[in-house]
Amino acid sequence: MAATSPEYSWCTKRKRVIKELVQGRDIATQLQDLLLLGKNNSLDHGVQELAMKICTSFSQSLSVLNSCVQIPGDDLGSGFSDQLNSQDSGESVNRSTLKGRRGCYKRRKTLDSRRSVSSKLEDGYSWRKYGQKGILNSKYPRCYFRCTYKHEQGCQALKQNEHKEESSDEQLFSDPLLDSEISWKDDVMGLKLSDKPPMFLSSEIGTNNHKDRVDTSGGYLCGSPNPYGIDVNMDMSLIRSLQFDNWDFHCDQIMSSGELQAGL
DNA sequence: ATGATTTGACCTAA
DNA sequence: TTAGGTCAAATCAT
Numbered sequence A: 001m002a003a004t005s006p007e008y009s010w011c012t013k014r015k016r017v018i019k020e021l022v023q024g025r026d027i028a029t030q031l032q033d034l035l036l037l038g039k040n041n042s043l044d045h046g047v048q049e050l051a052m053k054i055c056t057s058f059s060q061s062l063s064v065l066n067s068c069v070q071i072p073g074d075d076l077g078s079g080f081s082d083q084l085n086s087q088d089s090g091e092s093v094n095r096s097t098l099k100g101r102r103g104c105y106k107r108r109k110t111l112d113s114r115r116s117v118s119s120k121l122e123d124g125y126s127w128r129k130y131g132q133k134g135i136l137n138s139k140y141p142r143c144y145f146r147c148t149y150k151h152e153q154g155c156q157a158l159k160q161n162e163h164k165e166e167s168s169d170e171q172l173f174s175d176p177l178l179d180s181e182i183s184w185k186d187d188v189m190g191l192k193l194s195d196k197p198p199m200f201l202s203s204e205i206g207t208n209n210h211k212d213r214v215d216t217s218g219g220y221l222c223g224s225p226n227p228y229g230i231d232v233n234m235d236m237s238l239i240r241s242l243q244f245d246n247w248d249f250h251c252d253q254i255m256s257s258g259e260l261q262a263g264l
Numbered sequence B: 001a002t003g004a005t006t007t008g009a010c011c012t013a014a
Numbered sequence C: 001t002t003a004g005g006t007c008a009a010a011t012c013a014t
Helices: A006-037 A042-067 A076-085 A115-122 A169-173 A257-261
Strands: A127-134 A141-147 A158-163 A180-184 A241-243 A248-250
Touching: A006 A042
Parallel strands: none
Antiparallel strands: A127 A141, A141 A158, A158 A180, A241 A248
8 A cells, every 4th residue: 555656656647647638638629719719811720720739639648648557667468467367366265255245355456446537537527336247148247337426416327338249369458448338327317418428439420320419518417516627528529539548439530510510 | 534446245127 | 037237345545
C-alpha cells in the first residue's frame, strides 16, 4: 500500500494528464465554435483548420494515453504474464472452503483492477461495478454497473457490458475489454433520457442509419449532476478515436455535424 | 477510514 | 431447472 509506489505515481500522473488534455480539448472546441460563428473568409478558414487540428491532437493524445496501460519500469512481458498468471490466483483457493463464505478470496492484482475507475468519468458518469456473470458459451463475462450515486442521490442508472467472441486464439492477448458492447437500461427511474443511444457507430457513417442519432446531447444523462464537471456532450466531428478504458469509440473519418445530419 | 472490486450466494423469470 | 440479475461479505487501493 505504498502511496508513493511507481504504479500509484503513474496512475496519478496519468489521470492528471488526461484531465489536462480533456480541459485543453474542451477549450479548443469552444474556440472552434466561436470561430465557426465568425465570418467565413479565407483567413478564418485557416484559423478554423488550426483549431480543428488542435482538437484532433488533444483527442488523439487522449486516445494514445488511454490505450497505454503499461507501467513505466514494468516491462511488457512481466505485465502480461502477471495478468495471465493471475487468472487463476483467485480461483486457486479451494472452492469447497469458500462455500458459504461470500467474498472470501484472494483478490487478483491486475493492471485492470483500478483502471476502470477513470473510464467511468470519461462518459460523464461515475459507475460502480456491482456484479459479473459468465455468459453461456462465451469466454468473457457480462459486467453490471450502477451509478455511484445510487444511494446518495437516488440515481437508478444501470448499464452492463459484455465482450464479443474472439475469432481466433491469436487475439487471446489483446485487451478483451476493448470491442465490448454496452447496453443501457432505459427503463429506470431517475434517468433523463434522450431516448436515443449516446453514440452512433462508425460503420453507420455514410449511411442514413445514424441520422436520427446525431446530436444526442450526450445520450443518457444520469439523474445526478456530473460531479467532475466533464462535459458529456461530444462533438463527433472533432473526435476521431476516443478510447475509454473499457470501451473504444471510433469515428473513421472526420465529418462535421452538418455533414452527418445531411447523411453524407 | 473510506470506498471500490471481487465473486459466491441468492432471487426470480422463463 | 437454468440463466440472468442483484446482493453483500471479504478484500483491496488510496
